[in-house]
Amino acid sequence: MQWSLILLFLMAQCCFIDCQLYQFHYINENKNWTEAQQYCREKHTDLVTVTNMKDMKRLINISAGDQREAWIGLNDQKHGNRTWRWSLPGVEFNESETTWDTNEPNDGGSQVIYQNCVIVNKYLKWTDDQCQTLRHFLCYNETNTTHKYHLIKEEKSWQEAQSYCRENHTDLISGTKQLQDEEVKKLMNSTSDHTYIGLFRDTWRWSDGSSFSFRHWNPIFNNHNPNSGQCAMTKFDGEGRWTNVN
Numbered sequence: 072m073q074w075s076l077i078l079l080f081l082m083a084q085c086c087f088i089d090c091q092l093y094q095f096h097y098i099n100e101n102k103n104w105t106e107a108q109q110y111c112r113e114k115h116t117d118l119v120t121v122t123n124m125k126d127m128k129r130l131i132n133i134s135a136g137d138q139r140e141a142w143i144g145l146n147d148q149k150h151g152n153r154t155w156r157w158s159l160p161g162v163e164f165n166e167s168e169t170t171w172d173t174n175e176p177n178d179g180g181s182q183v184i185y186q187n188c189v190i191v192n193k194y195l196k197w198t199d200d201q202c203q204t205l206r207h208f209l210c211y212n213e214t215n216t217t218h219k220y221h222l223i224k225e226e227k228s229w230q231e232a233q234s235y236c237r238e239n240h241t242d243l244i245s246g247t248k249q250l251q252d253e254e255v256k257k258l259m260n261s262t263s264d265h266t267y268i269g270l271f272r273d274t275w276r277w278s279d280g281s282s283f284s285f286r287h288w289n290p291i292f293n294n295h296n297p298n299s300g301q302c303a304m305t306k307f308d309g310e311g312r313w314t315n316v317n
Contacts, residue, residue, distance in 0.1 A: 095119060095133055097141060104302035107142045108278055117279040118144030121305075123160040124237065127287055131311040138307060140314075144278035145303035147315070151274040153187065153297055156284035158233055158269030159211065159245035164284075168247040172196035187294045188229040189270035193259045195250055197270070200229075202294045208232035208267035209258070211249055212240035220244060222258040222266065231290050232267045243269030274298050288313050 111118050121127055155164045176199035178186050186199035190206060205226035212219050221240060236243045274297040289312040301315045
């Protein structure tokens with residue numbers, strides 16, 4: 072059984088502006104995930120929900136002494152349905168705005184495999200794909216006023232592509248509005264390769280019931296085993312990457 076330090080938060084809504092204030096606390100007691108969840112709900116609010124990279128950086132900067140890991144509020148529901156999400160926080164998935172290719176998504180058709188990530192062809196039609204397949208990918212940069220979209224012609228898994236985009240730009244391209252941009256159409260018209268975008272699906276849920284799509288998994292995380300019942304913890308190794316454990 073996995074034991075670890077507990078990570079939790081308190082949340083207060085702002086009254087006059089649209090924001091949230093969080094207090095993060097490290098509880099130096101060894102508990103499994105379920106016990107940690109119960110403790111946090113009884114003593115505070117809940118296990119931590121990480122909404123974006125800003126939250127993640129705040130967590131990393133809070134000293135946990137010599138501790139190396141801590142539970143967060145993310146768990147993989149044993150009987151949950153896979154839900155489509157966009158990588159970029161704040162971009163909501165809308166089923167009515169999808170542009171799937173013919174007979175997609177299909178989880179590989181007759182093959183018994185899970186395809187939880189999405190690629191596009193040069194016509195920007197979507198296809199589900201295994202997340203470990205090495206492919207080119209599209210990054211979005213919100214701070215670049217002249218070139219917001221970048222086609223990266225390096226072969227990476229979806230997880231590695233997400234990490235690259237977040238480290239060098241903002242995130243993987245996310246949302247139909249971004250994908251319909253003329254700059255993106257020109258980029259994709261120049262390639263014949265299927266290319267990763269920021270759409271993925273999983274069965275992971277936050278303890279407090281929120282639907283935030285932000286994920287910060289380690290690059291070797293393999294999103295191919297839904298409903299595992301596993302839980303997530305963050306590592307205090309400088310980047311705060313998450314790992315999935317039983």
